[in-house]
Amino acid sequence: MSEKLKNQIVWDEFRKGSKMALETIYEDNYSSLYHYGQKFTQDNDLIKDLIHELFIELIDSGLSLSRTDNIRYYLLKSLRNKLLRLFSEKLKFTNKLTESADFNLVDSIESQLIKNEVEEQLRNQVTTVLKKLSAKQQEIIYLRFYSDLSYQEIATLFDVNIQTVRNLMSRAMNSLKEDLQSKNMTKHLILFILNCSI
């Protein structure tokens, strides 16, 4: 059975109120949702609350939910909407741009580099390069590489056409290619790669 068909069947069962489908969907997607949420906010409890709330809403909607053959995409999209709505409400009161819900991949990568005991100088170089990417570009990279969404799905999620997503991605790739090429970094990164592959 193809993934798409499986998704369709499980989702249909869920819409009809199957507890088993609820369990399957929840367990299969919880990590993806949680990790995705973590790129918007460091408030882990908030993410957990939002995921719970999201499922309550899904259960409430039942048969009126639209059909889908990609449950993960459907859920990520819903969580994203919830997060953005929440932050835009907050923004209204604070006017502080620092509290906006910008997708942030750099922090996760930085802590990964720390975990891998990459030396500070190189770590800073890598993060400086990554920080040049826009929030959108970081999110596209994450959704494509880590959430396994297709370019088409990412485009729908952002409400733009697929070519825009491809362009953003290729610009991101080009800037990474150029910046990660500089002489100094190459030497360090080769050491880093060697360390990683051992």
Place this chain on the structure above:
Amino acid sequence: MEVESKYKNYEVEDFVQDDDFRCWINSPNEILISFWTNFQKDYPEKSGSILQAKRIVNALFIEESVILPEDYQDSLGKLKIYLDEKLSNKTPAKWLKVNWRNVAAVLLMPILAVSIYLYSSKNLIQSSGQVVQYVVPDGQKSKVILADGTQVWLNSGSTLSVSMDKNNRRKVQLVGEAFFDVTKDKSEPFLVETKNYSVKVFGTQFNIRAYKDQAESETILKEGSISLFTHSNEEIKMAPGQRFFLDKTKKYSVSEVNPDIYISWKDNVLKINNEKLQDLLVRMEHWYGVKIQVDNYDRVKDLKYTLTIKTESLREMLDLMSYVTPLNYKIEGEKVIVKYIIN
């Protein structure tokens, strides 16, 4: 070979965007290793691009934290009950909609520190059963859901003691400030005991403020009706929108108020409505978890303020105050020194 040819015109960015390529670098398996080793042998001219692509993939690598079933079991359990109740056409209980395990987790640290202990004082909760204390440190807020479904929002610096004894499950003891949304149960009243009086209810919403270090305390009723019992066993019945206030001399008064002003803290809003500085300071100390020292306190303690604080930091709040009444301040860790500029 056929698959290999797919890659022969690949550039750096194509490799990076290829799922199998990234998988080879991030979590290789034997098949991928042998494939890419052969590919590099067959297309040596690609090794430069591959190295560069590797570098990019490595720089983008993240290993997500592992999620264990216990991280979400409570939430999932509730969702299942919620679904069941929906299917049997019942109105699901409100608490199912809230993922309060997180709240419990926030509380757990302080609880563990205090731990569960045998309660010995007889006059407050008359039970020899175990008592759980929920302790909320200064600067934090928490929410607890009790066994009967009653929801309690605890303001910073508060302690709620709950008996684990089944016969006493609707008796709690409060030091500090809390908002209660009590589940209705006509057969068994809900009882909150504070330092100076106790509150008896059947099902309603109300707020109590009775901090250890404040001589005054108050209770505000939002909905329903409650009875207060003083130490002399005098009963005071309250109606919605009323505020019971006990002053330093243990004299009480009841007045009509807008309850929302007193309850706003639970939704992370601090509403100050024409309040004297001396009261405001106490609220600020609990809200931000600091100690505030004011120079020439006696000369300024009656200054009145009207403010609404949402997510403002302590610094921002002090700045706001200094617009109205010029002042200088200094924040040293948990201590704040305020100097009013008086002519």
